[in-house]
Amino acid sequence: LEQPKKNVQFNANAMMSLRLEYFFRSKKYNEIDKLSKISTKPIPYTDYVKGDYSHTKYMQYLIYYLENTNSNTIAELLKPISIKEIQIGDVFFQKGNIKSHAVMVIDLAKDKNGNNIFILAQSYYPSQDIHILSNPSNDLISPWYIAKEGILLTPEWRFLSSDLMRFK
Template structure:
């Protein structure tokens, strides 16, 4: 099969998506991916990539890239901060406290897709949050953000506060209407899959309020971009601060295809990783997406 993708400069960030998508498809397919960019109305060939993937070669690839070291921390709160930084104080009933105390998977440090196969790129995660991804290709990036918010509200039995908007009409769908008196956890998960099927980064972004200053970043905030055809969203799961009021933060994401939610490494600073400095210039570079300062939003 041959795919020719014409990507203008603004859409070049989708390269990571297409590479992940194709390399996670059936191991018996052959692909030639030609990525072109429009520069002064003249198409220039950027990359020609040939991926011949068989069951055998895919197994070899995975054996080479799967991390061998298990994470030793049981919760996000146990991941150390860097010198001279202390975690900000959170109320025990807050969304921030919930996120900071999420359990981490300690059996292995491999990110699995919804179909129980390893994600091709195993270099993005620092640790993996212990929460299921489901068995359908639904819980992707914005979905993971909504899942964590929904799980938090469900844990406090704030059932009336669980609602997310559909992309089609921008109207909220309430958990209480969906469950019809059945407040079981299984029914909650059914509701979240229902939301994932009809919501995305565009609908989620409209529900959030913009944060003008990155220095005001809080746990639970979201870096989010919409796009055509795809956007991305990642959530802040911890924040620390020093005596000079300088902040660092930790990020988590799911991605495409649907995969386990994981804490992101800092690709530009191994000494700081998995933390990121809030004092970045205009660009926030994460392992699989690039955001700007203008992409920070918060749940109302």
């Protein structure tokens, strides 16, 4: 995943970057268009690129989109779910007045005890490459986390299981 040259791929925006990239590579351009149905009303992808589905044009759109969204608008695309329903692509998301943060579930498996375990990815501020998180609470299974009710500690952030969201 190529990081935009501008300082736009950070915190919750990085989750949008991953989602947009997935849809672009899958040629699901109509799914990218659906991500413009938020209060800031960014131009839909297919209108923006006008038939030019090159990676260069996509990167221009990615920067445009991330410049025209924020944690409040990203929250409009999410709905809360139970930790028992966790899937790849789900997001732990906290919207704050000053700081917001999000991490994305990028892999999911079962451990030897039948527990759902998952790997998280994030970016941070200032804009940086998206990276896999270690699990500071359990070195024996790191980078995996166990899906359970309660507190989820990442190296820089504290989430609750109730912060788990899925894109609508």
